Amino acid sequence: MSGEPTFREIERTVMHDLLNRKKLVIAAGGGAVVNDQTRDEAIAAGPVVWLKASVETLEQRIYGDVSTEERRPNLTGLSGRDEIEQVLTAREPIYASSASLTVHTDGCTIDEIVEQILAVLPNSETGGGQPA
Numbered sequence: 001m002s003g004e005p006t007f008r009e010i011e012r013t014v015m016h017d018l019l020n021r022k023k024l025v026i027a028a029g030g031g032a033v034v035n036d037q038t039r040d041e042a043i044a045a046g047p048v049v050w051l052k053a054s055v056e057t058l059e060q061r062i063y064g065d066v067s068t069e070e071r072r073p074n075l076t077g078l079s080g081r082d083e084i085e086q087v088l089t090a091r092e093p094i095y096a097s098s099a100s101l102t103v104h105t106d107g108c109t110i111d112e113i114v115e116q117i118l119a120v121l122p123n124s125e126t127g128g129g130q131p132a
Contacts, residue, residue, distance in 0.1 A: 004075065012038055019045045030091060031075075033098045043098055049117055050099035057106045058084050 011028075012035050018026050019041040026042075033039040033048070042048050053061070059081050062068050076083045096102075103116045 008035065011035075016041060030087070030095075033094055034091065039094065039098050043100075047100040047121060048098050050095045050102045051105050051113065052095070052102050053105045055081060055084050055088060058088070 008031065011032055015026070015028060015032055015035075015038045018024060019038070028042075033042055062072065062084070063080065076086050078086060101117065101120060103113055105113050108116070
């Protein structure tokens with residue numbers, strides 16, 4: 001494996017391609033919008049939905065998946081909760097400035113999250129168009 005820089009280059013290329021298509025839902029990883037170009041393209045393509053979760057929820061989701069260690073690289077040299085806290089602290093301002101909609105996902109099922117998004121997205125069949 002070539003490490004995070006190579007991964008981010010590939011991610012940038014894929015995101016650029018996807019963000020220039022129409023009528024797609026892109027479930028990007030948390031680091032995608034850290035890239036200035038990707039962030040600008042995502043905002044322009046919009047809407048950008050931030051699925052916000054607490055450190056506790058993220059820790060449960062990440063480490064509750066037995067394949068995490070094999071699939072997810074260490075980003076900080078820290079482990080577990082310390083890494084989550086450091087990465088989230090660095091990225092939250094970027095997420096906040098990029099998001100046209102923030103959905104708090106703690107304690108929610110996938111269906112509940114989808115319902116929250118559809119309730120406010122403009123031009124959705126059931127949406128009202130007002131950010132949460």
